[in-house]
Structure formats: structure tokens, C-alpha cells
Amino acid sequence: MVSGLYDDASEADRRNDSTKADRRDALTSGRLPVAVYGLGKMGLPLAAVFADTGMRVLGVDVDPDVVDCVANGDCHVEEPGLAPLVAELVETGRLDATTDGPAAAAEAAVHVIIVPTLVRDGGEPDLSTVEAVVADISTGLAPGDLVVLESTVPPRTARDVVTPTLEAETGLDRGEFGVAVCPERTASGRALRDIRGSYPKVVGGIDAESTRAALLLYADVTSNRVTPVADATTAEAVKVFEGIYRDVNIALANELATTCDDLGISVREAIETANQLPVCDIHDPGPGVGGHCIPNYPHFLMDRVETETPLTATARAVNERMPIVTVDRLEHELERTGGELRDASVAVLGLTYRAGVPELRNAPALDVIAELDRRGASVVAVDPFVDPESVDIPGLPIDDLPETSLDAVVLTTPHTAFDRIDWETIDPLVLVDARDALSLENTHHRVVTLGVGTPPDESTTAQDRSILGQVDAQ
Ligand SMILES: NC(=O)c1ccc[n+]([C@@H]2O[C@H](COP(=O)([O-])OP(=O)(O)OC[C@H]3O[C@@H](n4cnc5c(N)ncnc54)[C@H](O)[C@@H]3O)[C@@H](O)[C@H]2O)c1
Numbered sequence: 001m002v003s004g005l006y007d008d009a010s011e012a013d014r015r016n017d018s019t020k021a022d023r024r025d026a027l028t029s030g031r032l033p034v035a036v037y038g039l040g041k042m043g044l045p046l047a048a049v050f051a052d053t054g055m056r057v058l059g060v061d062v063d064p065d066v067v068d069c070v071a072n073g074d075c076h077v078e079e080p081g082l083a084p085l086v087a088e089l090v091e092t093g094r095l096d097a098t099t100d101g102p103a104a105a106a107e108a109a110v111h112v113i114i115v116p117t118l119v120r121d122g123g124e125p126d127l128s129t130v131e132a133v134v135a136d137i138s139t140g141l142a143p144g145d146l147v148v149l150e151s152t153v154p155p156r157t158a159r160d161v162v163t164p165t166l167e168a169e170t171g172l173d174r175g176e177f178g179v180a181v182c183p184e185r186t187a188s189g190r191a192l193r194d195i196r197g198s199y200p201k202v203v204g205g206i207d208a209e210s211t212r213a214a215l216l217l218y219a220d221v222t223s224n225r226v227t228p229v230a231d232a233t234t235a236e237a238v239k240v241f242e243g244i245y246r247d248v249n250i251a252l253a254n255e256l257a258t259t260c261d262d263l264g265i266s267v268r269e270a271i272e273t274a275n276q277l278p279v280c281d282i283h284d285p286g287p288g289v290g291g292h293c294i295p296n297y298p299h300f301l302m303d304r305v306e307t308e309t310p311l312t313a314t315a316r317a318v319n320e321r322m323p324i325v326t327v328d329r330l331e332h333e334l335e336r337t338g339g340e341l342r343d344a345s346v347a348v349l350g351l352t353y354r355a356g357v358p359e360l361r362n363a364p365a366l367d368v369i370a371e372l373d374r375r376g377a378s379v380v381a382v383d384p385f386v387d388p389e390s391v392d393i394p395g396l397p398i399d400d401l402p403e404t405s406l407d408a409v410v411l412t413t414p415h416t417a418f419d420r421i422d423w424e425t426i427d428p429l430v431l432v433d434a435r436d437a438l439s440l441e442n443t444h445h446r447v448v449t450l451g452v453g454t455p456p457d458e459s460t461t462a463q464d465r466s467i468l469g470q471v472d473a474q
């Protein structure tokens, strides 16, 4: 008889493959219901993939509009392939949604937390949403249940916050229920593909049995391998380290880009050529680091350790300054042409934090616009994915660019829709291509990127370099 995914069975039982198969079968046949707390950009895709393996999934969200939408088989999250999947899963009864967390907790045997973990002004991690879900779960937690943290959390959250709270609130002892950290390794726009197995799934429990139960949970979810790590804290650290790696390396690229002002070289050319070496993986410079992951995760480490973390802190500061660097570049170039930023009319191309996603959290473009505004420029924003007016910024349709009187353009996010702009039909302007995404060398515009301070040496023009490249290739 299978009572839960977490088992206090004897070692002999654990080695028994038929017991393991029974548990897996109980899960994928729907006999062990799964509650997924948080039906947002990552939670809904995760709930759908769980349900698609045969699990019976109850999605929980505090937002009644989200719950109504999902319960009706509709989909409020824009992810490739998600809408038809949600419709089918709701129709066949494998996925449902509720605002009633305690009721879902009472019914479920597996509780998966995928709510946001943010950072307060000042850098302190804000775990209030996770704590609210843990409070719901504790009202229905039963012996044999497994609690899974998919949300990214500061290392030691499972050990020092989640588990002690569950013990205190339920009266159950550690060993009667499981807690495992199984961090989401996905990004907006690729959620279903990533959850189904782009990367190995990391699982780490507060005890060996929790890790074992998490291995069973994900065995049928991912086509990739499931990687057990030593404990829950290691699993938490893996996710936070991934984010810090990215933040620090982007900061390095951004710093190198600013030195190219002095050197008078193209940072992109130097980076691309340096990256010919397999040991070299310099990232792309840009106007800043956005999204709700990478800018937050360094704080999850810095706030939790006594040890000094100067590199992590400096990287954050370098990246946070990039919107200012971008506006400085524009102001400087306008001055070189006799213009002034405080009188300038500027279009910012791309509001979202990266190309191709309708996501504005921590978007560098918003900081660029705030700084332009602070320095007196009048700004319009162009974005094919979000309406600028939704964040109180005057918007401009892409196709209206030629008819609009502009002194400057700043490209902050390289949406593919911008490829269709016919720059020849736009009056000459200063263009800061902060992502180096446009090829406008031969147009009448004054184009600068963040990583070319002065134009390349006249003796080796772009044309010369391409000829030299051909010679080199022969
Ligand atoms: N978005 C990403 O690219 C990404 C990638 C990897 C990991 N993650 C992690 O996934 C987690 C969730 O991110 P997301 O992008 O899905 O967030 P989101 O903001 O899109 O959605 C969160 C959902 O949780 C709901 N919610 C808030 N409090 C709740 C509560 N107490 N009970 C139930 N529901 C509640 C909200 O109403 C919302 O619908 C975060 O911890 C993040 O670190 C996100």
C-alpha cells in the first residue's frame, strides 16, 4: 500500500524495486495528487508538465483571475505550446486550479512551491510568499508527504526556515515528511522545453529519503537525467551560483566595454576573437541586467553569509550602473554633434528585459528611460511585446518611426521586429546601439555602441577588415 512519496519504510523496502515502481505508478496514475503553489510564468508550465505525465495536479494561486482562467482551460502565460496543453489537461481532468491553499494541501501528497522570491530595497531577500505557502501547506501536511521548493531561495532556506516551520506548525517530526529543493532551471520563452529536459534536474533533500522521493517525482517529468546532490542547501546554492556566475561574467563584459572607450577599439571584435579560445567565454556587454532572476540572486548569497563577497557585490554595482553608462554615451555623442540631451527627443527601442519576451521586471530600458527623463530629454518607447503606456511611458508604433521627429534612438533590447525598420527613411540621428544589434555603418546616422569609444582606426575600415578576413581564411 502506497501512502506517500516520502516513505519511512525500512532500508530493505527502499531497495525493493517493486516498491519504487509502485510509488512512481501511484504518482503518474494520479493516486498521489500534486499541488503546485503559484501558477505564474514558471508555475503554470510546471503544473502542466506534471499533469502531462499523468499526475493529478491541483494548481493553487492567490490571484482569483489566474485561478478562474486556468480552471476554465484558458492560459494567461505566454509560452510556446502552453495554451493548447492547459486546455487539454483541464478538459481531461488532470489539471484544476483553486485559490484555496489549505484545501489543496489537505488533498495533495506532494506540494510544489513555485512562487516568486524577490529582494527588498536594500538587498534583503523577501521570502514572504514562500512563507505564506508553507503556512498553507502546514494546515494539510500528512505523514509521507513531500514538499518541494522549485522557487529559487537563499541557501539554507529549506533547512532553517521551511522544515522547522512545518515541524512547528504540524506537530510532525522530521523524518515523517520530506522536504527537497529542486530548483527551476528555465527561462521565459522556453519553459516547456526546459522543464521537459533541456538540462539535468537537480534535487537535494533535507535527508536521504527526501532526495530519493524527489528522484521519483522527477523521473517521469524530465527526459534528461536527475542529479541528486548532497543536501538541500547544495541544491539551493547550485541555482544561486548559476545566477551569480552570469551576473559576474556580464559585469566583466560591461567593464571591458567601457575600457574600449580609452583603447579606441571595438569590444565586440575583441571579445569574439578572444572567445576563439575554448577557455574564454566573455559574455555580451549591454545596457544592464534585467529579469527577476539574475539581478536578485547575488543578494541571496551576499545576505546569507558572513564571508565578504566583494566580487559578487562589485559585479552587481557594475551592472546596475550600465543604464547610466548608456545615457552618458548618448549625451556625449549628442554633444559631439552640437546637440544637447536636455532638449533632445529620444526613442528607446525595446522595453522588455531581453528580446522576445513580454517581461518588464528589472528591465534596463526602464532605468535608461528614467535617466533620460531625469536629464530632461523627451522619450518615447517602442516595443512589440508590451504597451509602453502600461508603465506610463509614451509609446510609438514601430512603423511610425519615419514620421516622428527624433534627435536620437537608443536600442536597449534587440527584438527581431526592429529588423524591419528602414533606417534610410528616417532623418539622420544619433543612434546608441547598446546591444550592437544593427548594421548601420553605411547609413546617414551617427551610430555608436557601448564598446567603441572612437571610430576604429581609419587605416583599417570595416571593409578593409573583411578583406583581411578573406585573406586570412584562404
Ligand atoms: N521567470 C523565470 O524566468 C524563472 C526562471 C527560473 C526560476 N524562476 C523562479 O520561479 C519562481 C516563480 O517565478 P514566476 O516567474 O513563475 O513568477 P510569477 O510572478 O510569474 O508568478 C507567481 C505566481 O505566484 C502567485 N502567488 C503569489 N503568492 C502566492 C501564494 N501565497 N500562494 C499561491 N500563489 C501565490 C502569484 O499570484 C503569481 O500568479 C521564482 O522563485 C523564480 O525565482 C523563475
Ligand SMILES: CC(=O)N[C@@H]1[C@@H](OP(=O)(O)OP(=O)(O)OC[C@H]2O[C@@H](n3ccc(=O)[nH]c3=O)[C@H](O)[C@@H]2O)O[C@H](CO)[C@@H](O)[C@@H]1O
Binding pocket: 152, 184, 185, 186, 187, 188, 242, 243, 246, 250, 283, 284, 285, 286, 287, 288, 289, 290, 291, 292, 293, 294, 353, 354, 364
Ligand atoms: C541563459 C539562461 O538561460 N539564463 C537563465 C536566466 O534567464 P534570463 O531570462 O534572466 O536571461 P539571461 O539571458 O540570463 O539575461 C539576463 C539579463 O542579462 C542580460 N545579458 C545577458 C547575457 C549577456 O551576455 N549579457 C547581458 O547583458 C540580458 O539582456 C538580460 O537583461 O535566468 C533564469 C532564472 O534563474 C535561469 O534559469 C537561467 O540561468
